[in-house]
Amino acid sequence: MKQPKHLISPSDLSLAETDAILDLADSIIANPQKYAHCCNGKKLATLFYEPSTRTRLSFEAAMMELGGGVLGFSSADSSSAAKGETVADTVRTVQSFADIIAIRHPKEGSAQVAATNANVPVVNAGDGGHQHPTQTLTDLLTIRSLHKTHQLVGLTVGLCGDLMFGRTVHSLVRALMQRPGIKFVLISPGELRLPSYLIEELRRNNVPFEEVEQLDKVMGQLDVLYMTRVQRERFFNEEDYVRLRDSYILDAAKMKLAKEEMMVLHPLPRVNEIAAEVDKDPRAAYFKQVLYGKFVRMALIATLLEVEV
Numbered sequence: 001m002k003q004p005k006h007l008i009s010p011s012d013l014s015l016a017e018t019d020a021i022l023d024l025a026d027s028i029i030a031n032p033q034k035y036a037h038c039c040n041g042k043k044l045a046t047l048f049y050e051p052s053t054r055t056r057l058s059f060e061a062a063m064m065e066l067g068g069g070v071l072g073f074s075s076a077d078s079s080s081a082a083k084g085e086t087v088a089d090t091v092r093t094v095q096s097f098a099d100i101i102a103i104r105h106p107k108e109g110s111a112q113v114a115a116t117n118a119n120v121p122v123v124n125a126g127d128g129g130h131q132h133p134t135q136t137l138t139d140l141l142t143i144r145s146l147h148k149t150h151q152l153v154g155l156t157v158g159l160c161g162d163l164m165f166g167r168t169v170h171s172l173v174r175a176l177m178q179r180p181g182i183k184f185v186l187i188s189p190g191e192l193r194l195p196s197y198l199i200e201e202l203r204r205n206n207v208p209f210e211e212v213e214q215l216d217k218v219m220g221q222l223d224v225l226y227m228t229r230v231q232r233e234r235f236f237n238e239e240d241y242v243r244l245r246d247s248y249i250l251d252a253a254k255m256k257l258a259k260e261e262m263m264v265l266h267p268l269p270r271v272n273e274i275a276a277e278v279d280k281d282p283r284a285a286y287f288k289q290v291l292y293g294k295f296v297r298m299a300l301i302a303t304l305l306e307v308e309v
């Protein structure tokens, strides 16, 4: 039997495959009617063992807009996980009901476990502090759509906040480091620096990067500022979280230091790290980003299911 294609980390997709998904998303945005029935009769299962608003609902909306159906659970408590069932057994069960599975789990590596046990495509919708590849497809589509060049080349990208536990950052770094002319500015407190395995990957690939603690000092160089939430649920103690949670607050005064065409992205949810006053700045792109997330998931589902359009 043919092995299904999974998406566990951005590196599961070649540059050409990623670009094909982004191009398909553009085509869906331009002509949604053309795709409205391409998943008729297909079902997506969302297995969410961790809280989510955007990721789960955008996966479900995406499948519905392709003509398919959705089923699933949104907390471990409401599934057989509460009775001690393993991810492997849950996936072996759910594949009898669904054609594609999106899974979010607090444990790093659990999406890989799901994929190993599945005979339908599995998409990692976030595994602990590890990876979140569909957020990255969302981010890439947002940057490509809103940047004046409509290309993912030659950009200085600032990643700010919890670079240690932020899985969206880990996936975005992996995806962007393959592109020409990308420079990273890694802005975090010393304790929340990007994990060393990713620093090593950057070095091995000769990707320019700098690590800094102060946001104001680098604002003027950035083409993209990717703000992130301090990931409370991944901290070992509340004291450290409280000390670090307000390390960065992007406000109108800081936005004055930025380029006129810089865009601000955030995977959301935000807590305190972007002041509400920034929302009205035309460079604030985080709510547009949410909508791009639905379109790119439509493109991903259609691609993994290899449906005819």
Ligand code: NCD
Pocket (backbone or CB within 6 Å): 054, 055, 126, 132, 135, 167, 168, 228, 229, 267, 268, 269
């Ligand atoms: C992110 C996540 O779950 O990693 N949210 C999302 O999927 N849009 C970011 C976060 O929770 O901070």
